[in-house]
Amino acid sequence: MNIIDMGKAARKAAAALAALSATDKNLLLHAMADALVANSDSILNANAQDVALTRLKGPMVDRLTLTSKRVEEIAAGVRAVAALDDPVGEMVSMAERPNGLIIGKRRVPMGVIAVIYEARPNVTSDCAALCIKSGNACILRGGSEAIRSNSAIASIMRDAIGAAGFNPDALQLVEDTSRESAAELMRLNEYVDLLIPRGGRSLIESAVKNATVPVIETGLGNCHVYIDHPCDEEMGVDIIVNAKTSRPSVCNAAETLLVHAAAAKSFLPKAAAALTAHGVEIRGCLRTQEIISCTPASETDWSTEYDDLILAVKIVDSSDEAIEHINLYNTRHSEAIVTKSYENAQKFLRLVDAAAVYVNASTRFTDGGEFGMGAEIGISTQKMHARGPMGLRELTSTKYIIYGNGQVR
Amino acid sequence: MNIIDMGKAARKAAAALAALSATDKNLLLHAMADALVANSDSILNANAQDVALTRLKGPMVDRLTLTSKRVEEIAAGVRAVAALDDPVGEMVSMAERPNGLIIGKRRVPMGVIAVIYEARPNVTSDCAALCIKSGNACILRGGSEAIRSNSAIASIMRDAIGAAGFNPDALQLVEDTSRESAAELMRLNEYVDLLIPRGGRSLIESAVKNATVPVIETGLGNCHVYIDHPCDEEMGVDIIVNAKTSRPSVCNAAETLLVHAAAAKSFLPKAAAALTAHGVEIRGCLRTQEIISCTPASETDWSTEYDDLILAVKIVDSSDEAIEHINLYNTRHSEAIVTKSYENAQKFLRLVDAAAVYVNASTRFTDGGEFGMGAEIGISTQKMHARGPMGLRELTSTKYIIYGNGQVR
Numbered sequence: 001m002n003i004i005d006m007g008k009a010a011r012k013a014a015a016a017l018a019a020l021s022a023t024d025k026n027l028l029l030h031a032m033a034d035a036l037v038a039n040s041d042s043i044l045n046a047n048a049q050d051v052a053l054t055r056l057k058g059p060m061v062d063r064l065t066l067t068s069k070r071v072e073e074i075a076a077g078v079r080a081v082a083a084l085d086d087p088v089g090e091m092v093s094m095a096e097r098p099n100g101l102i103i104g105k106r107r108v109p110m111g112v113i114a115v116i117y118e119a120r121p122n123v124t125s126d127c128a129a130l131c132i133k134s135g136n137a138c139i140l141r142g143g144s145e146a147i148r149s150n151s152a153i154a155s156i157m158r159d160a161i162g163a164a165g166f167n168p169d170a171l172q173l174v175e176d177t178s179r180e181s182a183a184e185l186m187r188l189n190e191y192v193d194l195l196i197p198r199g200g201r202s203l204i205e206s207a208v209k210n211a212t213v214p215v216i217e218t219g220l221g222n223c224h225v226y227i228d229h230p231c232d233e234e235m236g237v238d239i240i241v242n243a244k245t246s247r248p249s250v251c252n253a254a255e256t257l258l259v260h261a262a263a264a265k266s267f268l269p270k271a272a273a274a275l276t277a278h279g280v281e282i283r284g285c286l287r288t289q290e291i292i293s294c295t296p297a298s299e300t301d302w303s304t305e306y307d308d309l310i311l312a313v314k315i316v317d318s319s320d321e322a323i324e325h326i327n328l329y330n331t332r333h334s335e336a337i338v339t340k341s342y343e344n345a346q347k348f349l350r351l352v353d354a355a356a357v358y359v360n361a362s363t364r365f366t367d368g369g370e371f372g373m374g375a376e377i378g379i380s381t382q383k384m385h386a387r388g389p390m391g392l393r394e395l396t397s398t399k400y401i402i403y404g405n406g407q408v409r
Numbered sequence: 410m411n412i413i414d415m416g417k418a419a420r421k422a423a424a425a426l427a428a429l430s431a432t433d434k435n436l437l438l439h440a441m442a443d444a445l446v447a448n449s450d451s452i453l454n455a456n457a458q459d460v461a462l463t464r465l466k467g468p469m470v471d472r473l474t475l476t477s478k479r480v481e482e483i484a485a486g487v488r489a490v491a492a493l494d495d496p497v498g499e500m501v502s503m504a505e506r507p508n509g510l511i512i513g514k515r516r517v518p519m520g521v522i523a524v525i526y527e528a529r530p531n532v533t534s535d536c537a538a539l540c541i542k543s544g545n546a547c548i549l550r551g552g553s554e555a556i557r558s559n560s561a562i563a564s565i566m567r568d569a570i571g572a573a574g575f576n577p578d579a580l581q582l583v584e585d586t587s588r589e590s591a592a593e594l595m596r597l598n599e600y601v602d603l604l605i606p607r608g609g610r611s612l613i614e615s616a617v618k619n620a621t622v623p624v625i626e627t628g629l630g631n632c633h634v635y636i637d638h639p640c641d642e643e644m645g646v647d648i649i650v651n652a653k654t655s656r657p658s659v660c661n662a663a664e665t666l667l668v669h670a671a672a673a674k675s676f677l678p679k680a681a682a683a684l685t686a687h688g689v690e691i692r693g694c695l696r697t698q699e700i701i702s703c704t705p706a707s708e709t710d711w712s713t714e715y716d717d718l719i720l721a722v723k724i725v726d727s728s729d730e731a732i733e734h735i736n737l738y739n740t741r742h743s744e745a746i747v748t749k750s751y752e753n754a755q756k757f758l759r760l761v762d763a764a765a766v767y768v769n770a771s772t773r774f775t776d777g778g779e780f781g782m783g784a785e786i787g788i789s790t791q792k793m794h795a796r797g798p799m800g801l802r803e804l805t806s807t808k809y810i811i812y813g814n815g816q817v818r
Contacts, residue, residue: 019759095781097779097780101774103780106758110792111762189617194792194793208621209621212618214624214792214793215623232815235815238815239815242817345812349515349810350428351427351428353520354808356808356809357808357809357810358811359812359813360812360813360816361510362817364818365816365818366809371506371809372506382602383602383603383806384519384602384623384625384793384794385794387806387808388807388808388809397793398796399762399764399766400775400780401758401765402766403768403769404767404768405769406648406769406770407769407770408648408651408655408771408773409651409774409779
């Protein structure tokens, strides 16, 4: 099937999905989860081929590899989405106007959501579950490394949808993993209401530059932790160690540590010892180099998202300088201050331009689950439509419904 | 100043604007309004040149022409925006998580908003007022027909901002009205957070196709009124006459009348008489032609936004057929059903895909003022970010602010 035909089929399936009750959608999701577990063998076979043929190396191969336990986790993820509240139909507001018109704002599905993603096969089932629960049809286009796994997962889920008596085109996977198929999907304005790119910088930049359908930028994270003065330095060490090392490859991990000059002499040796014990390479500014032994940082370090056990460190003279540095170099994702100052905490929260701004907590909490919204489809780093973790509600739009009794203007 | 420099200057002004209190922003807006009235003569002089040189004709010239009364109305529009509630700082939600993190969602300005528009000079002051009140810097690019008027209005407002002690770059007008300046603005991703095109189909299509910055589609309206059976036929006549004739050039005017076959024989002659009395040309389907005298409609009539005293009329056999016709041809703007059936009313509200769906009221109410949000910057016909009339709140984003006490993950 070509991509235009997939778009048409998705549009048709979306109209039917939009009319489904939460009960029906949950039934569908449970049927999909059951089918994944029941057909675990065929998923594992397809995955074994992906793994045998992959050009990926090291931990990336681990992320690609499925086991029967992981397939069960994938199915559990789908059931967890079924357990979330259905956002569709929620009345955001409703009020009577002076002329008697009753105007309500009702939450409705977006329609058709396209997701372009890389690597891990669980993204296929996660995205499908989130889209279907929010009443949207989805067109998924994963990367070539996981294409056999993705294809097996999608086809099992589609069969389950059909067997439950619904239109399987609610979930479609683009089997063609060429650049052209992604480019075509990015310009499918007649059928796609929203495109979410999930992956590395080049994918996201390509979507922003080339897409004519509405796009939500996700997931690039050059995040900072700023150690203010005065602060609880022990807390500061815990937070930077957590933000840098608990999962260095993710977007909400810290990449730069900023330290107030008055705290530097006492704080940096303790932080460096703890970070080094976790295998972190420190790249410090000139003043940092005078206090701890480290690799010299260059200008490019301030704007680099290492996604690795490397941390840039810079000493600043004030919280204002910290805020200025952050707003100059960050990717508007997650930023933290560690402070005892009420004034600096409030200023940081107000002036730092990011999706999530923390006082005395690790940047690692920027995550749909941690924010209480259940699973997420991505973390938006743009300002339009949704900012921060995107759950079910962020996959919906609204429409005004107006009850009149003959009003004219 | 070139457009990149304007972007840089706007970004800088936006950071300062974001930190202003509602009191300061209102002070600024009143200073701008006062300055417009005080400098009325220079606006009228500039406008007289625009009018003398215009290639526009008829009612379009009237829309371009300013009088001292209209300048006063423009200033009153700015004061009306000052009187609206400031959306910035509103806490959309705030809750404590099980781990003690207190997570709040705070409404914040977008940053820099670009507006590309055509013709009427009052759009310059309206957009400037709405952007500044919502804490956003704006880059405005009006059309060539009103360039001298726009330039005079923008320069007076900028001077007033400067005289009040704030950064005048919060409001910038692109003096170059070439296609190239619009194209450049559409791709100014580093400095523009949101682009709103206001104008005809070609401008909006060009923005959707060419912009790499986030865009909100506005204002195309192929709107329908559907006369169900049974319905209050007199109400139906009032509503279609109002929806078609009260202001035929606007986007929320009706373009097609759909009539249930069981109502057609009784309803259509009454409606035709009333519409003809208002100078409306009717283009009817084959079955309509059997009941009233009219011009034959062709397939293209169903998708045409006349913006004129022309109305397409089609007889349908059921409310389902009406909904199907609407979802096939509409531009997702405003749609109305006139009915006595509870079931059909609810079905129409649920299944018609549009920003505003009416029962027993005219489509003409889709308007920021009528919806109680004060002035509007446009009417969104897309599903992402904002749908329907866009007021101050729709010019904002949110950010998560998180209060912790040492939490790590």
